[in-house]
Amino acid sequence: MTQAANYSIEKTTVDSVEVYILRDQAHAAEVRIAPGLGNNSYEMTVKGQKVFWSPYTSVGEFAAKPAHLGNPLLWPWANRIDGTTYYASGRKYSLDLEVGNVKPGPNNTPIHGLLVYTDLWRVKSAKADGHAAVITSRLEFWRHPELMAQFPFAHNIEMTYRLADGALEVETAIENLSAEPMPVSLGYHPYFQVTDAPRDAWKVHLPAKDRLALSNRLIPTGERAINPYKDPQPLQGITLDDVFDGLVRDADGKARFWVEGQKQKITVEYGPHFEVAVVYAPPGRGFVCFEPMTGPTNAFNAAHDGWYKGLQSVAAGGQWKESFRIVPSGY
Numbered sequence: 001m002t003q004a005a006n007y008s009i010e011k012t013t014v015d016s017v018e019v020y021i022l023r024d025q026a027h028a029a030e031v032r033i034a035p036g037l038g039n040n041s042y043e044m045t046v047k048g049q050k051v052f053w054s055p056y057t058s059v060g061e062f063a064a065k066p067a068h069l070g071n072p073l074l075w076p077w078a079n080r081i082d083g084t085t086y087y088a089s090g091r092k093y094s095l096d097l098e099v100g101n102v103k104p105g106p107n108n109t110p111i112h113g114l115l116v117y118t119d120l121w122r123v124k125s126a127k128a129d130g131h132a133a134v135i136t137s138r139l140e141f142w143r144h145p146e147l148m149a150q151f152p153f154a155h156n157i158e159m160t161y162r163l164a165d166g167a168l169e170v171e172t173a174i175e176n177l178s179a180e181p182m183p184v185s186l187g188y189h190p191y192f193q194v195t196d197a198p199r200d201a202w203k204v205h206l207p208a209k210d211r212l213a214l215s216n217r218l219i220p221t222g223e224r225a226i227n228p229y230k231d232p233q234p235l236q237g238i239t240l241d242d243v244f245d246g247l248v249r250d251a252d253g254k255a256r257f258w259v260e261g262q263k264q265k266i267t268v269e270y271g272p273h274f275e276v277a278v279v280y281a282p283p284g285r286g287f288v289c290f291e292p293m294t295g296p297t298n299a300f301n302a303a304h305d306g307w308y309k310g311l312q313s314v315a316a317g318g319q320w321k322e323s324f325r326i327v328p329s330g331y
Contacts, residue, residue, distance in 0.1 A: 015060025027166030078187030197261030209246030222307035
């Protein structure tokens with residue numbers, strides 16, 4: 001364990017799973033990360049109240065039967081692709097389903113990338129000082145043929161979790177080792193809950209100008225309409241499964257989505273390179289997902305089709321970096 005004043009990091013084993021526990025004593029905040037389960041921050045609590053939603057009571061259950069919970073990373077594509085082929089820089093690439101690492105998704109829409117439950121992450125550093133508890137893990141994508149078979153761009157990716165002042169920052173850094181630009185379609189799929197009110201009593205803030213029209217396969221069509229939701233929007237009686245563009249940002253360049261119960265509130269702050277938000281809140285489930293995305297669902301093919309102009313990329317030999325921040329309050 002490393003400890004400095006208010007902050008500490010403990011490496012331990014829970015249910016035979018290696019876990020790192022980040023603690024902020026002043027705010028009674030704790031984050032648990034399982035590098036071998038997709039490097040997922042599968043649990044965050046404030047004063048004993050859960051911030052991330054999980055259907056399980058233990059990390060052992062999660063390891064035995066992985067499902068989406070906590071904060072899954074979606075890479076090298078976020079959300080869905082509209083089939084088993086995609087384009088980058090005008091070149092067509094095909095997914096090899098026989099390799100066995102592509103999740104087919106409904107209606108033949110490969111979904112959520114390749115790394116959601118991977119055990120390929122390696123902890124690079126874990127330390128606490130007087131300002132934060134910080135852990136950085138690294139995945140050398142280029143070393144793994146089964147990954148390169150689906151996305152043949154040599155690169156390294158790092159995730160840094162930083163717990164400070166009661167908030168959790170999630171930073172992603174990509175290093176392009178390829179000899180040509182690498183497209184970026186990156187996202188996260190965090191599951192949030194407030195515990196002082198039932199789901200249908202929650203309200204959400206959705207700071208976006210536009211909602212993208214989706215096909216019956218949940219693929220954006222290129223059409224858009226004005227965001228139809230109230231501010232704030234009560235969740236009672238509605239289902240959210242929407243892709244938002246034109247995010248409304250505060251003076252510091254961040255867009256802030258939030259969910260609120262009676263007093264508890266969770267705000268998700270999107271950094272500038274997270275230009276799109278997917279929001280998912282199905283009825284009868286005790287969670288809402290504010291998903292930071294670099295671009296819309298099916299970004300590679302939407303850019304190739306010409307209607308999406310904002311596809312990000314990393315220059316040959318270059319780096320890309322962005323973060324989002326989870327800020328609980330009212331606990």
